[in-house]
Amino acid sequence: MDSFGLIAGAGRFPLIFAEEAKTQGIHLVVIALKDIASPDIEKIADRVHWISVGELQRLIDILKTESVKEVVMAGKIQKTLLYSGTIAFDARLKLLLSKIDNNNDDSILLALVNEIQSEGITVCESTKYVNKLLIQDGVLTSDELRETEWQDVYYGWNIAKQIAGLDIGQTVIVKDRAVLAVEAIEGTDEAISRGGALGKGGVVVAKVSKPNQDKRFDMPVIGMNTINVMLKAGAVTLVVDAGKTIFLDKENVINFARSKGVRIVAL
Numbered sequence: 001m002d003s004f005g006l007i008a009g010a011g012r013f014p015l016i017f018a019e020e021a022k023t024q025g026i027h028l029v030v031i032a033l034k035d036i037a038s039p040d041i042e043k044i045a046d047r048v049h050w051i052s053v054g055e056l057q058r059l060i061d062i063l064k065t066e067s068v069k070e071v072v073m074a075g076k077i078q079k080t081l082l083y084s085g086t087i088a089f090d091a092r093l094k095l096l097l098s099k100i101d102n103n104n105d106d107s108i109l110l111a112l113v114n115e116i117q118s119e120g121i122t123v124c125e126s127t128k129y130v131n132k133l134l135i136q137d138g139v140l141t142s143d144e145l146r147e148t149e150w151q152d153v154y155y156g157w158n159i160a161k162q163i164a165g166l167d168i169g170q171t172v173i174v175k176d177r178a179v180l181a182v183e184a185i186e187g188t189d190e191a192i193s194r195g196g197a198l199g200k201g202g203v204v205v206a207k208v209s210k211p212n213q214d215k216r217f218d219m220p221v222i223g224m225n226t227i228n229v230m231l232k233a234g235a236v237t238l239v240v241d242a243g244k245t246i247f248l249d250k251e252n253v254i255n256f257a258r259s260k261g262v263r264i265v266a267l
Contacts, residue, residue, distance in 0.1 A: 003029040005068035005121070006045070007059070008037040009075025012248050013221050017074045018044040020129050029066045031059055036077060053081055054089035056096065056112075060119050070122045073113075073217050079105065079185050104167040106210070109217040125215040127246065135222075135250075137242035140264040141257055145237065149204070149263075151177055153239045156206030157267055164210040170220055171207045173235070175199040189229045196233025204237045205230055209244035222264075223248030227257050235262070242266040 004026045008014035014030075015038055021028050022044060030037075030045040034052050042048050049062045063071060081087050082103065089097070096115055100107045113123045127134060139145065145153065156174040164170045169183030173195025180203060181195030188207060196203055207220050222240060230238060238257075245266065247253070257264055 003027045003046070003066050003068050005063050005066070005071030006030045007071060007073045008032045008041055009073070009077045010036045010038075011075050011221065011225070012038075012223060013246060014038070014075040015040055015044065016133070016248055017072065017126075017130055024129055026129070029062075029068055031062055033075075033077065037075060052088065053077065054087045054093055056093035056115065057090050060092075060116060060121075063116070063121050064119065068121060070124050070128075071116065072124050072126050072128055073109075074126050076187075076221075078187060080187075083185075105218055106167050106214070110214065113214075113216055123216050126217065126219050127215060130246070133246045133248065133250070135240060135242055135245045135247045135266045137266045140254055140266060141262070143258070143261070143263050145263060145265070149237060152204040153206070153237060153265055153267075156204045157208060157239050160206040160208040161211060164208050165212075167210070170210065170218075171205065173199070173203050173205055173233075175203045188226075192229050192233045192235060196230075196235055199234070201234030201236075203233065203235045204239065205235050206239045207245070209241045213244055215244075219246055220244070221246040221248060222253075224253050224256065227253060227260070227262055230262060231260055237263045237265065239265045239267060 008030050028045045030041050030048045032041050032048055032050050034050050051058050096111055100111050116123055152174050155177045160172045171183035171188045171191050173181040180198045181191045183191035209220050
């Protein structure tokens with residue numbers, strides 16, 4: 001019997017994806033990244049193989065041995081690992097990285113996708129089985145925004161789109177139509193914290209998809225952790241892309257955000 005594969009990184013998204021796939025009767029084989037993916041994946045998947053981030057050949061060997069014809073990549077892998085000096089890359093991954101023009105997210109991930117697909121394994125959109133998690137447009141919390149807040153929302157969203165189009169990052173933090181922080185290699189949470197500290201509260205977080213977003217990887221994801229990081233940073237509004245953002249634990253997050261006075265807007 002063919003199995004469906006899941007390459008699991010950090011966060012709750014791989015767990016939610018796995019739960020939904022199982023409810024649909026999918027025989028799920030997970031390749032979980034050591035020290036990154038949640039051990040809870042063991043409770044959901046039919047089979048779990050733990051590998052290191054740099055083991056590309058082993059990943060492909062497992063997919064083929066397990067008769068996996070389709071696979072999804074879900075969960076975050078911090079790009080800082082490239083420069084940590086703690087990850088050993090196998091020969092196949094070293095060769096792959098040596099062939100790309102730059103180490104931007106899209107370049108690395110697209111090369112990885114193409115390498116997997118060269119083995120006859122299709123890399124599917126990360127929303128396969130979980131399209132219901134995509135955000136619809138509108139103010140998702142009940143509070144309407146003031147005109148000045150809308151100005152920051154649209155300003156931040158437009159700037160974030162430009163940054164995302166350059167494949168620098170997908171998040172910016174703004175206040176009074178000025179950019180306080182831009183996400184780069186440090187990741188979304190660190191950018192929010194830095195922007196909040198500079199703005200001393202009342203900041204807007206814009207997290208968007210790329211203009212030509214490849215839905216097979218790097219889809220923007222928000223959830224309870226996003227709101228908690230925003231609260232620590234004094235951020236009051238989150239603006240995201242409608243139809244292109246994955247919203248984890250939606251009902252609980254909206255209720256929590258509303259109780260804390262945080263607005264969530266999808267454009």
